[in-house]
Amino acid sequence: MTRTAETPPTFFAPVDTSPAVQLVRLVQGYEVTQIVATVARLGLADRLVEQPKSSAELAEATGADPEGLARLLRAAATVGLVTELEADHFELTPVGACLAADAQPASLRDFAVALASPGQWLPCGRLFDAVMSGHPSTALALGTEIWDYYRNNPEEGAVFARAMGGLSASVSTEVAAHYNAARFTRIVDVGGSQGTLLAGLLKAAPQATGVLFDRPEVIAEARPVITARGLAERMELVSGDFFTEVPAGGDLYVLKSVLHDWNDTDVLRILANCHRAAQPGSMLLLVEGLKPTEPGPSPIHLINLLMFIQVKGRERTREEHQALLEAAGYRLERVLTPSTGLYHPWSLLEARRI
């Protein structure tokens, strides 16, 4: 049984402060990311989920420095992850509980850790360089492109893959609920990471089998996850490079959060390989956020900036997706936006291979 307190009004909750204070708090955001990630890495949510504990108990359990952990916990209380009940005793809040391993629909622990780890954190720290040069800062910050960095740092790569799975879990449930997958017999998830979305689609399509396709190091990490989910019989795991080829014979190809990683030229190469692998009349499902066409704030603009810093990618409008699909031999037939998403609203763009 998860035991949590109400999330109290916190440091970052909307408050009536002066513009200068608001600005200072925005700048402090860099510290908040690391606070959340450190609470996540130490597994503090799991240790607090049953009952409140003192910082001394938590320091002993985690091997952390007692003074460091006490300061971390007070900072975590300031940003709303825990509440300090009495001097030095801490209880988990509903926000902090999202970091627990058994949080539903998925734990956000790996997401918190991944975004504060070098592969994401260091390129973000070079935002200025990216904006000035017009080139991603990943190679500058990490010495290599992001996917090669994760291959060379497999533990961090596995955390990132699980982080994507955590984000995909709620999307997977919604996509399965809103998209009629039951008409397909072979569903190929291209760049499918640990198969979270594919698992949701297979649940909605009991007669179908799935093909999970990703880079070799990602598929190696996915294998035990798929087996543990009891899906080894229904999901074929194939490793490769989607710039070379993708598995043939699917009647539905799925690309979630893949195209936004790439520029238009690379997107056309990926789509051309999907087209080559599929029969005329088969379907392609893109799961992406859509960039708004009207001015105004949107979480998509934050992701769009990340895609500029990290990779040569971009978020796209519905029309931009449509143009790429048509250039690759697909006809866009439907666009659904069923989800408000954790990160941003997700849209389903369904296209038919001509």
Ligand SMILES: C[S@@+](CC[C@H](N)C(=O)[O-])C[C@H]1O[C@@H](n2cnc3c(N)ncnc32)[C@H](O)[C@@H]1O
């Ligand atoms: C942003 S992640 C999206 C993962 C998954 N579709 C999801 O939404 O959870 C992009 C995926 O593309 C995979 N990928 C990158 N380059 C690839 C390539 N050349 N061939 C196959 N997969 C690749 C990555 O390993 C990663 O799993």
